[in-house]
Amino acid sequence: MFVDRIQIELQAGKGGDGCTSMRREKFVPRGGPDGGDGGDGASIILEARLGVNSLAALANRQFYRAKNGGPGEGSKRYGRGAKDQVLYVPPGTTVIDAAGGFVIRDLKRPGDSFVVARGGRGGRGNAHFKTANDRAPRHCEPGSAGEVRLVILELKSIADVGLVGMPNAGKSTLLSRISSARPEIADYPFTTKHPNLGIVDLGEKSFVLADIPGLIEGASEGLGLGHEFLRHVERAGLLVHLVEPAPTDETDPIENYQAIRAELAQYDASLAEREEIIVVTKSELPGAEDVRAALHHLTGNDVYLISAVVGRGLTELVAEIAGRVEKRREAMIAAGEEVTLLRETDVRPIETDRPKRLPPHLAGPTSGLSDGLQAKDIDL
Structure with missing residues (x-):
């Protein structure tokens, strides 16, 4: 099946939440906060690739969701960052913002790529909020949401x-x-x-x-x-x-x-x-x-x-x-x-x-x- 125009919704991954944790070990009084940061959410990348000659592979789904970042943990352990999701399109694909009607990027040549929806940043753990006045903060930062974009992919064949x-x-x-x-x-x-x-x-x-x-x-x-x-x-x-x-x-x-x-x-x-x-x-x-x-x-x-x-x-x-x-x-x-x-x-x-x-x-x-x-x- 040949498909040369589709509309899809892309949602990047949410950043992982920071962690609220206190260091509690024998012989370590008042260990203080040790909550780690959350991992970054996955971004969605569009890349023009040789050998892909139709948008049919992307036409079967209307929504694409990237993975969220992992939450932070105690002992200042950071959450796992999610791996970016790459969607391959044919060279000559124009990416259009469906809401605004403007061209975001024109992927003319093989290898052209860009981040169409950026993943959210991971939240900071409570270890970041320790101050001289507050040595045992009980709050952390939630991860930020990933970008959501409704885009139109329109293929214009690359031919001499x-x-x-x-x-x-x-x-x-x-x-x-x-x-x-x-x-x-x-x-x-x-x-x-x-x-x-x-x-x-x-x-x-x-x-x-x-x-x-x-x-x-x-x-x-x-x-x-x-x-x-x-x-x-x-x-x-x-x-x-x-x-x-x-x-x-x-x-x-x-x-x-x-x-x-x-x-x-x-x-x-x-x-x-x-x-x-x-x-x-x-x-x-x-x-x-x-x-x-x-x-x-x-x-x-x-x-x-x-x-x-x-x-x-x-x-x-x-x-x-x-x-x-x-x-x-x-x-x-x-x-x-x-x-x-x-x-x-x-x-x-x-x-x-x-x-x-x-x-x-x-x-x-x-x-x-x-x-x-x-x-x-x-x-x-």
């Missing part, structure tokens, strides 16, 4: 490239051909129900590709599936816009392209200015060349023509994507930003009942770069 387009435009098929990801593929719209990530491995170079569920007109207002997943293209530095030349619903492919562009701009104005590669898929269909020419005339940009099923144009497209991703990384490094490079083992497939290969009606090579499209064939 985002695949966008109308339903059934061929996004999942393309992802399955150029990476080792195996998304569900079928000949009906909205086959993809959640974003899929795949690593395109080119030997010494690689990039992360995100397949976003199909968008439709009105997605930014909540129509279709796109409203829930538009956030996953926010971090992608490059958009690959796939256009189907002969949609099954008989809509105009040029109008479909413009509609998706409008939805991206309405959701986030910066997405409309994001670098884009336009790709006409299913080149084996009639009219694909005409759609390519029309899109080139409309945008003035180069338009790629591919067929993910038979492998046409994939080498050129992957080379162009890899080249642009590398230029963006170089610009980020020059600007002092940190660049995280993921490996194949860092993106764990989501456990579903999806088919492991293409259905029979999409005959042809079905694996990634190892089938017909080799890294050595791509000149970068």
